[in-house]
Amino acid sequence: MSINTAREGHTYPAITYQVGREAVREFSIAVKAEHPAHHNLEAAADLGHQDLLAPPTFGVVISQRAEAAVVADPEAGIDFSRVVHADERFVHHHPITAGETLNAATTLERIRLMGAGAMVTTVTEITHDGDPRATVTSTLLVRTDEGDD
Template sequence: MREFAVAVKAEHPAHHDVDAAAVLGHRDLVAPPTFAVVVAQRAEAAVVADDEVGIDFSRVVHADERFTHHSPILAGDTLHAQATLDRIRVMGAGAMVTTKVEITTAEGEARSTVTSSLLVRAEEEDA
């Protein structure tokens, strides 16, 4: 978590120092808000790789990512991610595919909802 904070230049002390996180009422380090993408992308990858979904990842362009945070992700959390295919909208020579990933703790506490949109270009013969 500290390495992620350094990589994204998140300088708040609660991302680096347990005592600073404790002053804010947290039991451990607080993840930077965009840390949820680490968990969400793994769940989204399972959706994209599903043969029934039929997405050729080599034809994907990431279009949008939105985070709704319910409570902070903390160091030591065991996280679960449930990905759903939220929407498919055909557009010209491709489709916009939107996934939604609900991130919770092992105890079922909501941490974040990550909504991601991928533009999937059609095969040349399908265009």
């Protein structure tokens, strides 16, 4: 199967993600984010936050769940067994904190065919009550069937 460039520009239905305190703490430990505001309610409150402050890269947890719709879309023609993650960039609009219910909508922004593969770029907008939290741009390198024996 080959990548379907006609899917470029398609936006997938948004997913919902409830940010939990333990998820923030566990992610913080995993990425070695040691600031007390990621682990302690008082430290977060001292900085003006309602709850634990998620590390800046916490948005990847939400964006990857939303981006899964692109890979699962049979019309897109992406074989996940042939995917290598190439790039990920974050634009932070507002901190993510525990207790927020976030929505994340992913758009298949660009498909650039090249040789026996394609660079597939997605943009995921993460919001809370309509207010932007983060924009995550991810690029996957997908090897296509062309050129296989």
